[in-house]
Amino acid sequence: MQTVLISRAVTVKSKVTPLLRARLGAEAQKAxxxxxxxxxxxxxxxEKRRALGKSDEIAGLERKLRDLQARKDVLxxxxxDIAKLSEGQEVTQGQVQGFYEVKVGDVWSEIGTAEIVLEDGRVVAIREGNSVTVEVIGRETAAGEPER
Structure with a gap:
């Protein structure tokens, strides 16, 4: 069967938990x-430029200061917004590149969409195509027993 390996964007989402909310809040506060x-x-x-009488340079600095104020307002x-996030809500964290093996007969619209869902750094779902979800129920311990 003919196949071709392609690269595609995979969206990474995280479920909102108290830990995620705290991390996002801390990142925003640091910024x-x-x-x-x-x-x-x-x-x-x-102030230094004003004291030296260099008014021609002040306008550019004031423009940069306004840009920084706008950035602070956005942050x-x-x-x-972070404080308003609901527990269990999914928020997009970014994208990664992944490979996909395309075969004759594949439905193109389903190939292009893929998501990985994290909860506190652990993969809990992988969605491909029409949002088919593969849930991760538990993981095995080193002894091969399911984690409870």
Whole structure:
């Protein structure tokens, strides 16, 4: 049978748990702190330029400062959105590239869609095509017994 190996995007999603919410919140808070530090540096630089009478350079710095404020506003809104996430809700975390072996007779529209669902870093579902879900019920321990 003829086949060809293709590369395709696979969407990675995570189920919202208290651990995920805490991690996303911490990442957003760190990003906000980083932006605030950058804003402080720009404010300091603007004051130095004013003291030196270099008004031609101030406009560019003020524009960058406004851009940073806009970024901070977006991050603050994101932090509020994180707090509103519902337990069990799936959020997109990104994409990875995966390989798929296409065979004669495959339905093209089903080949292009694939998702991996994580819960606290563990794969709990793999969906291909028309969102067919393969649930991972439990995993085996080193002794070969199901984990409870």
């Amino acid at each position: 906000i702190r980083d932006v605030e530090q950058e804003m402080e540096r720009f404010l300091s630089e603007i 603050t809104a994101k932090l509020k």
